[in-house]
Amino acid sequence: MRALLLLTISLSVLLGVLTQEPQPCKAPPYLEGKLLVVFPEGKTLVFEQFYYDAVEQRIRVIAHEQDSTHNVFVDRLLLFRERFYYEISYHNKSCTKVPFSAAFSPIEIPIDAHHKAQFVIGSLSAPAQGLLVNNWEGSIAEIKANYSMTFTEFGCIPVTILYSVEKTGHIVSSFFDIVIGIENPDIFIPPSFCTSAKLVERKPGEVADFFRALL
Amino acid sequence: MRALLLLTISLSVLLGVLTQEPQPCKAPPYLEGKLLVVFPEGKTLVFEQFYYDAVEQRIRVIAHEQDSTHNVFVDRLLLFRERFYYEISYHNKSCTKVPFSAAFSPIEIPIDAHHKAQFVIGSLSAPAQGLLVNNWEGSIAEIKANYSMTFTEFGCIPVTILYSVEKTGHIVSSFFDIVIGIENPDIFIPPSFCTSAKLVERKPGEVADFFRALL
Numbered sequence: 522m523r524a525l526l527l528l529t530i531s532l533s534v535l536l537g538v539l540t541q542e543p544q545p546c547k548a549p550p551y552l553e554g555k556l557l558v559v560f561p562e563g564k565t566l567v568f569e570q571f572y573y574d575a576v577e578q579r580i581r582v583i584a585h586e587q588d589s590t591h592n593v594f595v596d597r598l599l600l601f602r603e604r605f606y607y608e609i610s611y612h613n614k615s616c617t618k619v620p621f622s623a624a625f626s627p628i629e630i631p632i633d634a635h636h637k638a639q640f641v642i643g644s645l646s647a648p649a650q651g652l653l654v655n656n657w658e659g660s661i662a663e664i665k666a667n668y669s670m671t672f673t674e675f676g677c678i679p680v681t682i683l684y685s686v687e688k689t690g691h692i693v694s695s696f697f698d699i700v701i702g703i704e705n706p707d708i709f710i711p712p713s714f715c716t717s718a719k720l721v722e723r724k725p726g727e728v729a730d731f732f733r734a735l736l
Numbered sequence: 737m738r739a740l741l742l743l744t745i746s747l748s749v750l751l752g753v754l755t756q757e758p759q760p761c762k763a764p765p766y767l768e769g770k771l772l773v774v775f776p777e778g779k780t781l782v783f784e785q786f787y788y789d790a791v792e793q794r795i796r797v798i799a800h801e802q803d804s805t806h807n808v809f810v811d812r813l814l815l816f817r818e819r820f821y822y823e824i825s826y827h828n829k830s831c832t833k834v835p836f837s838a839a840f841s842p843i844e845i846p847i848d849a850h851h852k853a854q855f856v857i858g859s860l861s862a863p864a865q866g867l868l869v870n871n872w873e874g875s876i877a878e879i880k881a882n883y884s885m886t887f888t889e890f891g892c893i894p895v896t897i898l899y900s901v902e903k904t905g906h907i908v909s910s911f912f913d914i915v916i917g918i919e920n921p922d923i924f925i926p927p928s929f930c931t932s933a934k935l936v937e938r939k940p941g942e943v944a945d946f947f948r949a950l951l
Contacts, residue, residue, distance in 0.1 A: 554859070555855070640770070640912045640913055641912060641913045641914065642857060642867055642895055642912065643867055643869075643888045643891070643893040643895060643914060644767075644769070644888075644891060644893045644914040644915060644916055645915075646891075646914070646915055646916035646917070647890070647891055647916065648890075649867075649868065649888075649889075649890040649891075650867075650888050650890050650891035650893050651867065651888070651893070651914070652857055652858055652864075652865075652866065652867035653864065654858075673858045673859075673864075673865050673866070674864075675862070675863075675864040675865050676858070676859060676861075676862055676864075676865035678858040678859045678865050678866070680857055680858060696858075697855045697856060697857065698855055698856045699856065699858060699859040699861070699866070700859060700860075700861055701859055701861035701862070702861070
């Protein structure tokens with residue numbers, strides 16, 4: 522009986538490998554690149570620098586936009602384990618510690634995601650002209666959100682992550698120029714003028730999840 | 737003097753090659769794949785089959801969507817030189833010839849486009865994990881439209897073309913699973929039951945440009 526069970530399991534695994542059905546995957550633990558986030562209100566933020574460390578649960582995002590109509594500068598070091606982020610201004614040499622409550626959510630396809638499609642961006646007719654990606658869908662009951670995620674078939678690199686949150690709307694994150702690894706680990710160490718930074722009090726009722734912390 | 741001019745031109749060409757500044761490019765003349773079009777009203781059409789022939793100026797699009805809420809079936813053979821398209825229904829063995837006035841516009845980056853950015857979708861940290869693309873912007877005075885186009889760096893394969901037309905709104909075309917070439921050239925020959933098709937009269941004032949013809 523046990524032998525039969527083992528045989529069945531082995532065959533299923535073998536068939537899974539043979540049919541090469543895409544499996545949910547986890548992005549590499551260290552990434553850096555660019556991140557474009559479109560918020561429900563239509564507000565778009567381009568983080569020219571995005572650093573991701575899934576091991577120590579740290580993210581740093583830097584946005585610097587300057588044009589005739591608006592001037593955006595964001596430099597945030599999010600420490601998920603410590604449950605606060607540093608708001609850094611090199612220009613003023615000032616630093617604020619802001620509490621936030623979001624749990625660290627690694628860049629990955631949830632294990633219960635539904636494989637929607639495999640497709641090619643560009644063309645596989647010649648080398649370097651196309652990229653094979655998978656699209657996955659699913660929902661997260663706790664935050665009442667549906668998601669649609671597109672990751673590369675090889676390497677599990679994120680391309681686009683869309684969250685459709687009840688009452689809030691769509692949040693679309695697009696990743697570009699992703700490099701595997703962190704070139705300068707110092708990016709996760711707050712600058713020296715942050716050591717004396719005080720933890721600001723969060724206003725009661727203020728939402729401070731991951732995406733709010735980015736805004 | 738002529739020698740100096742020649743030297744200057746040669747040096748400019750050489751520098752252009754050396755700096756490898758991206759140049760506006762033309763997509764291959766024969767393409768097939770999938771096309772997703774988001775119209776200004778928010779309506780989205782997925783053409784599972786898209787065939788493009790820039791030499792004889794013919795496009796065939798086939799969409800077949802069936803779910804609980806709607807049932808879309810489109811099969812159109814657009815003959816830009818003849819200035820009409822065939823509306824084909826294999827199910828009913830019926831065919832209509834509909835006049836339309838759009839000029840054929842090849843899939844290409846206009847020569848006066850402004851290079852906005854070069855970026856990587858995914859990652860170039862390992863083979864098959866990323867795709868190098870260029871984004872171009874510009875405007876077309878005749879149709880009072882701005883555009884934003886993303887094509888692959890190698891092969892000039894279209895990825896996304898956005899037209900922002902005054903008064904109408906955004907039209908976003910995304911290309912997937914593109915193959916260079918046409919596997920079956922018969923796709924541009926109307927089925928036999930189309931030979932007796934009559935040219936329907938266009939209602940006065942009815943707009944019949946390329947994108948309207950797709951709707």
